[in-house]
Amino acid sequence: MMADALALPPLRGTLERGGSLADFIWFRTGGPAEVLVRPADVEDLAAFLKELDPSVPVLPVGVGSNLIVRDGGVPGVVVRLPKAMQKVSVEPGNRVRAGGAAMGISVASAARDAGIAGLEFLRGIPGTVGGAVRMNAGAYGRDTSDILVEVTVVLRNGSVETWPAGRLGYSYRHSELPQGAVVVEALFEGTPGDPAAIGAEMDRIAAEREASQPLRSRTGGSTFKNPDGHKAWELVDRAGCRGLRRGDAQVSEKHCNFLLNLGEANSADIEQLGEDVRRRVKADSGVDLEWEIQRIGVAK
Known part of the structure; x- marks a missing residue:
């Protein structure tokens, strides 16, 4: 991450170098944004992006309910829209x-x-x-x-x-x-x-x-897409992954297509647990599960 090196255009909203994403991402894990931008309005965002170096990646993030932010953080600009x-x-x-x-x-x-x-x-x-x-x-x-x-x-x-x-x-x-x-x-x-x-x-x-869903947990919503003719949770359950853990990351016992942070998991634990599940499902049913959760940023 090169937070000090990135030249940034003016913004009427707020702009935070090294802005925390784990504060609001549902899993409560992951590294910071190189720059976290909250524009004041559409015009502010448009003017900022127009002047921003075209080589700088831009990633909009909402409430992070379907997101794994990797532990090394997110290079470039992360945009969060304001309450307005x-x-x-x-x-x-x-x-x-x-x-x-x-x-x-x-x-x-x-x-x-x-x-x-x-x-x-x-x-x-x-x-x-x-x-x-x-x-x-x-x-x-x-x-x-x-x-x-x-x-x-x-x-x-x-x-x-x-x-x-x-x-x-x-x-x-x-x-x-x-x-x-x-x-x-x-x-x-x-x-x-x-x-x-x-x-x-x-x-x-x-x-x-x-x-049916672990709504009161640190989770990321549906982890895998439903493959044609199948329900992802049924394939995960059939492969023996209900309750499977890697450190403090766990496959929900309530709904097997949800991963949980039981408290001290980092993003690598959660993502690797998802890959463990994908391998087991492939071995059990021959189906390649596709991630539905978006995984962003760089590993630590």
Whole structure:
């Protein structure tokens, strides 16, 4: 890491060299960002990226609910959007507009209150709109690509563009958003519905998550993608990995597709435990599990 060497353009928001990521990443592990940037608004971010040396990598991070930050930290600039970009508003045509920093539950709740159905599944996604749009997050039979109309992004060169959903090249848990692009706003569309019925479905999703997932633990959400024709957790369980440990990193006994930090694990422990699981599943069923959690930064 070369924090002192990186020349940085002016910013109205805050800029922190060696900014901690472990303070907010769900696993509570990992090294610092070379530079952690919190822009004041879209214009501030766009101006900063336009002037930033094009060779410097840029990585947007939301709440880190699906992230392993390696112990050596993250070179370049990590962008966290400010609270000002958490706004959610309802528009005609059963549409909901949300800032990139808004949480899934905020979008689902606004849709419920407006009688807009189809966005309930966002209640079950514990991340930001930006993260959901980038990775085509989904739950309970629906994906972000099912409801997205358009997205506003600040590209790595500082240009601000609004793209129709079709331009994102969506597939399962994947989009073709370019490297360094930051999602600053998204427009979603549902269908007319009864607020009471929508609320009941959101409550059902919340109760199901509480019953089946280790929500009160230091975790990173779903670890592996579901392979075609399989559920990842079933393959992990069948390979004898439920409760498997490496130091203080553990495969959740409650839901085998979740890894846990029991307290003193570092990111290397967690990532290596995931690789242990992948090897065991491959040996048991012949299936190559793909990581769903994004792993970023450099090993120590």
